[in-house]
Amino acid sequence: xxxxxxxxxxxxxxxxxxxxxxxxxxxxxxxxxxxxxxxxxxxxxxxxxxxxxxxxxxxxxxxxxxxxxxxxxxxxxxxxxxxxxxxxxxxxxxxxxxxxxxxxxxxxxxxxxxxxxxxxxxxxxxxxxxxxxxxxxxxxxxxxxxxxxxxxxxxxxxxxxxxxxxxxxxxxxxxxxxxxxxxxxxxxxxxxxxxxxxxxxxxxxxxxxxxxxxxxxxxxxxxxxxxxxxxxxxxxxxxxxxxxxxxx
Amino acid sequence: xxxxxxxxxxxxxxxxxxxxxxxxxxxxxxxxxxxxxxxxxxxxxxxxxxxxxxxxxxxxxxxxxxxxxxxxxxxxxxxxxxxxxxxxxxxxxxxxxxxxxxxxxxxxxxxxxxxxxxxxxxxxxxxxxxxxxxxxxxxxxxxxxxxxxxxxxxxxxxxxxxxxxxxxxxxxxxxxxxxxxxxxxxxxxxxxxxxxxxxxxxxxxxxxxxxxxxxxxxxxxxxxxxxxxxxxxxxxxxxxxxxxxxxxxxxxxxxxxxxxxxxxxxxxxxxxxxxxxxxxxxxxxxxxxxx
Numbered sequence: 001x002x003x004x005x006x007x008x009x010x011x012x013x014x015x016x017x018x019x020x021x022x023x024x025x026x027x028x029x030x031x032x033x034x035x036x037x038x039x040x041x042x043x044x045x046x047x048x049x050x051x052x053x054x055x056x057x058x059x060x061x062x063x064x065x066x067x068x069x070x071x072x073x074x075x076x077x078x079x080x081x082x083x084x085x086x087x088x089x090x091x092x093x094x095x096x097x098x099x100x101x102x103x104x105x106x107x108x109x110x111x112x113x114x115x116x117x118x119x120x121x122x123x124x125x126x127x128x129x130x131x132x133x134x135x136x137x138x139x140x141x142x143x144x145x146x147x148x149x150x151x152x153x154x155x156x157x158x159x160x161x162x163x164x165x166x167x168x169x170x171x172x173x174x175x176x177x178x179x180x181x182x183x184x185x186x187x188x189x190x191x192x193x194x195x196x197x198x199x200x201x202x203x204x205x206x207x208x209x210x211x212x213x214x215x216x217x218x219x220x221x222x223x224x225x226x227x228x229x230x231x232x233x234x235x236x237x238x239x240x241x242x243x244x245x246x247x248x
Numbered sequence: 249x250x251x252x253x254x255x256x257x258x259x260x261x262x263x264x265x266x267x268x269x270x271x272x273x274x275x276x277x278x279x280x281x282x283x284x285x286x287x288x289x290x291x292x293x294x295x296x297x298x299x300x301x302x303x304x305x306x307x308x309x310x311x312x313x314x315x316x317x318x319x320x321x322x323x324x325x326x327x328x329x330x331x332x333x334x335x336x337x338x339x340x341x342x343x344x345x346x347x348x349x350x351x352x353x354x355x356x357x358x359x360x361x362x363x364x365x366x367x368x369x370x371x372x373x374x375x376x377x378x379x380x381x382x383x384x385x386x387x388x389x390x391x392x393x394x395x396x397x398x399x400x401x402x403x404x405x406x407x408x409x410x411x412x413x414x415x416x417x418x419x420x421x422x423x424x425x426x427x428x429x430x431x432x433x434x435x436x437x438x439x440x441x442x443x444x445x446x447x448x449x450x451x452x453x454x455x456x457x458x459x460x461x462x463x464x465x466x467x468x469x470x471x472x473x474x475x476x477x478x479x480x481x482x483x484x485x486x487x488x489x490x491x492x493x494x495x496x497x498x499x500x501x502x503x504x505x506x507x508x509x510x511x512x513x514x515x516x517x518x519x520x521x522x523x524x525x526x527x528x529x530x531x532x533x534x535x536x537x538x539x
Contacts, residue, residue: 048421074423086418088411098404099411100422106404107424109432113399123404166422 001026001201002047002078002170007056008225009042016042017053018225024170027196030203031212031219031233035245039225040205041083044172048080049073060170075102079168081159083175083205089148093139093158096147097130098123100165133161137191153184160191164200171195173204177211189215209237221245253379255495257451260386261444262487266471267390267397267480268440273469274477274532275401276433277413281465282323282339283441285346288460289316290442291449292350295363298450305369305450312442320438324431343462350457362456369450382451389447393440398480400436409433410478463512470519476532485530490515 002024009017016039024030032040045051047058049070058065065073074080087096104126105111106119134140137157142150147158156176163171176192177185185208192202193215206212212219213233221229221242229239236242269283293312297303303311327338350357357363368377369385376385400406408429411419416426449455467490475486494511502510522529 050417050420069425070417070420071423071425074421080421082417082421086415086421088414088418090414091407091410095407099407099419099424102423104404107408109400109405109436112403112405113396119403162422 001028001061002203003057003059004043004047005057005059007043007046007058008054009039009046009051010054015225017046017056020056020222020225020227022220022227022230024201024203026201027199028201028217029192029196029215030201031216032203032205032222033207033209033212033219033236034222034228038223040222041174042225043222044080044174044205047073048078048172074166074168077166077168078170078172079163079166080172081156081163081174081176083178085152085155085159087147087155087158087162089146091147092144093134093147093150094127094130094143096158097133097161097165098126100162101126101129102167130161130165133164134158136164137161138187151181151184153180153188156180156184156188157191160188164195164198169199170201170203173202175205175207178207185211209233213237250379253383255491257379257382257386259488259491260383260390261447261451262468262471262491263390263484264393264444264447265441265468266475266483266487267393268437268444269468270472270475270477270480270483271397271400271409271440272433272437274472274479274483275406275409275413276430278430278434279336279469280339280434280437281336281462281469282343282346283437283468284460284462284464285343286316286320286438286441287445287448287464287468288346288350288455288457289319289438290445291455291460292357292363292445293442294446295366295449295455296356298367299363299365302367305371305446309443309446312446313439316442316445317435317439320435321431323438324434327434328427328430340462343465347457347461350460357457360456362454363449364454366449366453366455368453376450382447386447386451389443393443394480394484396436396440401480405429413478466519467515470515472529473527473532474518474522474529476529479529479532482529482531489530490518 005021007017007020020043034040046053049068052067060076060078105115105122111119131140131143134143137160139154139157142154147155177188189211195202216233218230219233219236220227221236223245228241228245229236265283265287273279290312293315294308297308297311323342327335330338351360368375376382408419408424412426412429420426471486471490472483474490476482494514497507497510
């Protein structure tokens with residue numbers, strides 16, 4: 001589904017990605033692990049078009065995504081969350097999710113005037129879908145609250161609901177459970193597992209190896225911008241290179 | 249009576265300018281110092297067409313609107329590559345350029361002497377010349393502009409604008425073409441400012457570059473900030489307050505040379521006080537001051 005080949009990226013001499021290649025298959029839940037500075041977030045940023053790679057290719061469903069602007073990548077069906085959680089904090093939870101729906105007729109300036117009937121029908125349908133998504137992530141009763149007023153864990157759930165609303169099939173989640181209360185961790189991990197049933201493919205960055213073991217089909221371990229090992233969670237846990245990498 | 253109507257007409261024109269800038273600055277968060285330039289483009293296009301080619305107003309206004317929208321899109325394009333403070337500087341530069349063109353292209357614009365004798369607008373045999381007529385005309389256009397802004401702000405289009413103001417990166421990650429939205433809102437705002445320019449040109453029957461200076465841009469920004477950025481009612485309220493209050497200075501019996509300077513000081517003071525004590529304006533939802 002997603003294939004990255006030979007990606008390289010450096011910032012002022014610091015190598016973040018060094019010939020990184022990997023593949024993600026449909027309906028997989030893949031954990032991307034590695035020490036700080038291993039290049040995990042850089043990889044997400046390159047795949048989603050927020051950073052231009054110095055070299056290499058990104059292919060999604062057979063189409064090249066390399067250096068496409070972020071909005072095009074998102075429209076192709078690659079949704080993402082951010083490590084430093086991003087939401088529109090001064091909008092309600094519902095509005096955040098509504099914002100995420102793709103190709104809304106009412107988003108053209110003329111859409112605000114002509115085809116009003118179609119636009120409002122579409123808005124009603126989006127609203128229903130948004131409420132259903134919020135219900136799915138367990139935030140139905142928070143729909144009318146400002147995103148700012150939610151707990152950190154709840155905000156992470158909102159950003160997940162936004163990803164789902166984009167209709168993207170590949171979700172790149174950057175540390176979805178970091179800094180979240182323990183009860184919420186289980187809830188978010190439960191959702192990630194469940195997403196596969198909804199036809200989604202998930203790649204997520206995580207430091208907590210227990211969380212990764214719990215939900216991942218496959219783990220990709222990277223360090224210094226390179227793929228060090230990949231395999232089942234158990235394989236990775238016992239891999240000598242991985243152990244050494246973490247010990248260093 | 250004529251004086252009162254004059255004030256009301258001015259309020260109508262400033263409602264148009266403030267509502268349109270509010271869409272750009274208040275909703276999309278793009279603080280532009282070029283609004284008087286678009287206002288001027290509208291006024292000059294309408295005036296030149298009416299003076300040189302006797303084009304009727306029902307054609308000059310659309311022509312001015314299209315011209316300003318095109319110029320707006322043209323400005324937005326390079327200005328988009330820079331952010332925040334640099335964007336402000338880029339629009340400021342454009343404002344200065346437009347003023348220079350008006351002031352120096354004497355053959356076309358009459359330079360500092362301006363364009364006198366703009367004919368009264370004639371709508372299919374009905375000539376508007378009384379204060380009452382202009383009041384009606386101005387407020388009709390102001391209502392139309394306010395309606396357009398209200399509809400845009402309420403539509404999903406407006407939701408994307410508010411999202412851009414808060415977090416462009418998030419909007420892009422959700423598949424929104426940030427640059428395209430910015431260009432569009434800039435063009436739409438410029439187009440509506442041009443409507444204000446047309447009304448001004450027809451009403452005063454004389455335009456010169458001094459009406460479209462940086463000071464004028466700052467005055468329009470003051471209206472938006474005092475009224476409340478991101479609020480349509482705020483922009484209208486701000487226009488009324490900032491047009492009416494300085495007029496009160498006329499009645500305290502100061503010589504006009506002092507009053508004119510006092511007016512500038514008054515605007516500056518008001519802007520500072522609002523920025524410090526009430527950055528969200530009278531009824532706004534959003535402040536330019538960082539949290």
